[in-house]
Amino acid sequence: MPKKRCYYEIMGLAMDATDEDIKRAYRQLALSLHPDKNPDNQEMANNEFKVLQEAYEVLSDPRERKWYDKHRDAILCGQDRDDIVDKEVDVYPYCSSFCYQSFSDDANGFYTVYRNLFKTIADEDLPFRDSDDKDYEEIPEFGNSKTPYSDVHQFYSYWMSYCTAKTYSYFDKYNILDAPNRRVARLIEKENKKIRDAARKKRNEEIRSLVEYVRKRDKRVAENRRKLEAKAEENKRKSEMIRKQQIEARNKELENYQESEWTSMAALEDNLKEIEQHLDDEHNKKKKSKKSRKLVDNTDTIEDMNGENEDEDDNEYEDNLYCIACDKAFKSDKAFANHENSKKHKTNIAFLRQQLESDDQLIDNSGDS
Template structure:
């Protein structure tokens, strides 16, 4: 069935589109036999008949093609000027623009949401990092309190650093397990406690105490005359030589002699 052209207000999908689709695919059903150039009945043999039929077919096909193109061109000409088609094309153009605009808005919204998520994620990560630093500080304080090696004030730390500036000392990762008297570092608390009970550690502690006590005495009497200072130094040396370091002096006489030599080496000579 051939579709109708319709009216000015006809639906594009139901009337206009089917009409133009049919005629744009038009193909004539006429044979165009009247355009044959040769009469095959007059052919002398079969071979000549085949040649005549071939030439006649070329003429008919050419005429059919021209007719089909003529009709299709006419349909295209009318379609371009059909207001119903123009209105439909305009509607499609507006719809396409609207879809592109919506798509762009959605893309911008997704991009905005992504940026907000990234900003929120970064704030969350910084917050976690800040909390982690606080927790780490609390852990360090708890560990320091547990082992009892905490500086009372920052001022005391600064004073200690100033006094120890000129003295070379090794880098220590955990000062709570560092024996200052023996200048040794221990990895475990148990090893540190065993070292505190050792004979060598006690000897070094005694030497350190004597050295510090003698240094205080020398500093307090720095304004005295040279003769009095010499007598005081002699008195201090006599006291140190007769000071018992351990209860069992008889059984450890050799250790006592070694300790006395260390005391003489450690004691600083007062400037005259």
């Protein structure tokens, strides 16, 4: 078996080479090793160019490069890349109460067991995490029984939406370097990606199920929930007390309320009756002297009978010929008598009475409440 060659050596790079260094080295070597540039030894050029492409495919991908750096020694010792499988902690046994003995910080206690477990999972992802990535964030720790709930909340917020950083490239079913053309290479890449995504999804679901199991049994979460419920109950009690105080204060104001004379609906109605009685008396007096009066002008008489004359002339209106309901004055007893028999006057009188009765009822209801 031929000895494996380091990808960094193939490209003439150091292990701390930047992405720009990798691109620059690939362009230079591709020009010199391309089969078209070596017509005298095309077989050697084909092999070297394929190895160069393989090295570039790995080192140009940040996650692939991290995986290669992690397993570089095993690969160079002759272990096949497809046989290298990243070990993952099996989380299934930890979804049981048998994995801890008590809710304490002892060696076999709830908080110690799960603190070590989540640290192991985080360490498995660490080689594949890019600290230069803008989405990179510090992984919160599980803590102990005395950890403040703000830190506990931060821990569960992160782990309940956990996404593994592993590439699962060892699950690839096909080698893209064996593709005879670009079309087949794209199909191979698509198929391999589907397999990797399925493995990544399975791992994410396993960890999230574990986090949900632990959260339901975490005494720190239960204690915080009790505090929130007690606080909500206290706020409810205070709100109810304030509401009762407001009702009592309103009732007290109503008890101490003294109706002003000018706001009394009963007094207003009595005044209205007095005015109507006064107008009736005046009307009767004028009616007795009606025979001694001259006939009024025909035009004025017709307009007064219709109740629609709104034009003023030089004659003065009688002070006592005034309708308070219609807010209108008249020149003669006949015009005033015709107006009283009109439909408009009767409608206004009925409306005014109804409004006064409605307001009086509203005041009575306010006093009862």
